[in-house]
């Protein structure tokens with residue numbers, strides 16, 4: 001574990017060296033100009049001190065000098081912007097085929113659900129060389145998932161899924177912190193991210209008894225009798241759910257929305273928020289009955305119905 005204080009945390013994701021490069025560039029430019037300006041102030045202060053014989057006449061002005069010291073910093077600053085934007089856009093663009101891991105933050109713990117069915121708390125195991133996407137939500141207040149070695153930090157909000165992705169490059173154990181003050185023992189809300197070789201990760205995933213999120217979701221779907229209303233196209237008071245995920249759902253009162261994870265979550269916990277066109281707002285809210293982890297399981301099940309179609 002990289003517990004020793006170091007000026008720079010290890011760089012263990014594909015994006016980390018790129019973030020460091022921008023950071024060091026900006027830091028370098030800042031240090032250079034800080035020293036230059038402080039040095040000039042000091043030397044002018046000495047040169048023109050009271051009583052010195054230095055000439056006080058206006059210096060000759062040069063348009064080229066003015067242009068130079070305006071245009072060069074302008075180019076540097078614009079360069080910083082585009083360089084930073086380039087890294088940021090890549091950081092925020094989800095790659096196709098990423099492994100999706102779900103995280104529910106709750107005061108003082110991070111609950112993790114892997115697609116393999118394995119679950120963990122306050123640790124996160126991931127393989128190297130594989131893009132991983134984290135879908136995160138909070139069960140209470142705002143938290144923030146922060147992995148310094150990956151140079152990634154993302155707020156985790158109640159009610160909304162936020163996500164980020166990374167590709168780990170170096171096996172090892174890395175710090176995980178909550179980076180949003182979230183209560184008295186906020187500083188204890190931390191853990192370890194363990195990066196493993198793909199083979200080792202596959203072995204790890206296969207250990208322990210596991211329930212696939214899809215199966216858990218199916219079980220919830222039956223337990224809460226969702227099927228009594230959602231019987232299939234044309235039957236029952238609710239719309240057919242197969243094929244809903246990823247489709248464009250027309251809404252009552254006009255407009256349409258893409259049925260992503262957020263939409264499915266809202267449909268289950270806050271049905272009147274968006275009512276499907278052609279249906280009555282008959283669905284009860286399951287807000288008090290389901291935990292965020294269970295909602296994610298139901299979503300996994302609903303998504304599987306779409307794939308089967």
Ligand code: HEC
Nearest residue numbers: 224226229237238239249267271274275276279280282283
């Ligand atoms: C009392 C009947 C009833 C029950 C029980 C019910 N629903 Fe619904 N559901 C509806 C109706 C009616 C709609 C359409 C109106 C709306 O959007 O609120 C709907 C809409 C939905 C939608 C949006 C579908 C779309 O086409 O966009 C989802 C997702 C959904 N329900 C999931 C569930 C899940 C999961 C459960 C069980 C936890 C469940 N429902 C239980 C009646 C029901």
Ligand SMILES: [Cu+2]
Nearest residue numbers: 143178182189
């Ligand atoms: Cu927290």
